[in-house]
Amino acid sequence: MGGGDGGDDSVLHFVFVHGASHGAWCWYKLTTLLDAAGFKATSVDLTGAGINLTDSNTVVDFEHYNRPLFSLLSDLPPHHKIILVGHSIGGGSVTEALCKFTDKISMVVYLAADMVQPGSTSSPHDSTMAVGEEDIWEFTYGEGDDKPPTGMLMKEEFRRHYYYSQSPLEDPTLACKLLRPAPLRALNGADKLAPNPEAEKVPRVYIKTAKDNLFDPLRQDRVVEKWPPSQLYILEESDISWRRVITLLFSLSRLPYSLIFSVLYLFFNYNAKLHSWFDHISSLVHYIKKSYC
Numbered sequence: 001m002g003g004g005d006g007g008d009d010s011v012l013h014f015v016f017v018h019g020a021s022h023g024a025w026c027w028y029k030l031t032t033l034l035d036a037a038g039f040k041a042t043s044v045d046l047t048g049a050g051i052n053l054t055d056s057n058t059v060v061d062f063e064h065y066n067r068p069l070f071s072l073l074s075d076l077p078p079h080h081k082i083i084l085v086g087h088s089i090g091g092g093s094v095t096e097a098l099c100k101f102t103d104k105i106s107m108v109v110y111l112a113a114d115m116v117q118p119g120s121t122s123s124p125h126d127s128t129m130a131v132g133e134e135d136i137w138e139f140t141y142g143e144g145d146d147k148p149p150t151g152m153l154m155k156e157e158f159r160r161h162y163y164y165s166q167s168p169l170e171d172p173t174l175a176c177k178l179l180r181p182a183p184l185r186a187l188n189g190a191d192k193l194a195p196n197p198e199a200e201k202v203p204r205v206y207i208k209t210a211k212d213n214l215f216d217p218l219r220q221d222r223v224v225e226k227w228p229p230s231q232l233y234i235l236e237e238s239d240i241s242w243r244r245v246i247t248l249l250f251s252l253s254r255l256p257y258s259l260i261f262s263v264l265y266l267f268f269n270y271n272a273k274l275h276s277w278f279d280h281i282s283s284l285v286h287y288i289k290k291s292y293c
Contacts, residue, residue: 017089023050057142062189092190119195151181
């Protein structure tokens with residue numbers, strides 16, 4: 001299961017889905033490194049996000065919002081083994097995609113994301129956007145001030161604290177120029193999925209962000225309790241050194257999913273403790289390659 005696209009050989013293909021107000025652009029560092037390592041990596045702009053030209057005030061349902069993701073997945077050939085990664089409210093999008101394209105998706109990774117079991121009645125955006133009584137949102141009224149709001153965007157003075165508290169200064173400077181209002185009416189449908197037993201058989205990984213100022217870690221714990229994933233990892237810090245882990249990720253492209261789980265953890269959780277983790281996983285990789293590959 002390699003990263004190349006030769007013939008009908010299996011191709012490991014990462015597909016990344018952004019959160020509210022963001023776009024495909026927010027994954028540019030990660031997709032660049034995966035591409036350089038020989039993997040397929042694609043990020044998508046949902047309707048009204050990023051460089052998608054649709055006015056987000058006109059996006060009224062969740063299916064419309066997710067349509068670019070569905071179009072991408074439907075066009076991918078069957079030998080692409082898709083690892084679908086969603087962040088924040090993008091978790092609702094990847095869950096709906098999982099239900100629609102179950103046979104194409106090999107794994108779903110929820111990175112500090114909504115993870116609501118199909119058929120449940122939980123309200124995911126209440127959990128990811130609830131930050132107490134502080135008024136941090138600016139609403140847009142695309143159908144008039146006398147009608148319910150059609151979009152929402154975090155006020156600029158709060159963005160660094162809630163979105164980018166662990167990021168280099170230049171990242172939020174750029175990001176704040178790219179954010180767009182999120183379509184409120186579409187997001188209200190994020191938890192309205194029918195039960196899907198087949199989709200629940202697909203392996204799921206949840207990566208918890210322990211220092212998240214927007215999606216409270218305790219709320220993330222409740223998300224995990226309501227629909228336990230195959231694996232749970234905790235991202236303690238945001239200081240990430242990519243290249244060494246990318247090399248290891250590439251070496252695992254033909255290995256079982258249990259090892260890919262471990263690599264995803266390392267990939268998102270590089271810190272001072274990684275050296276011992278790296279040595280441990282490297283030894284394990286060497287053993288499995290020698291024994292099974």
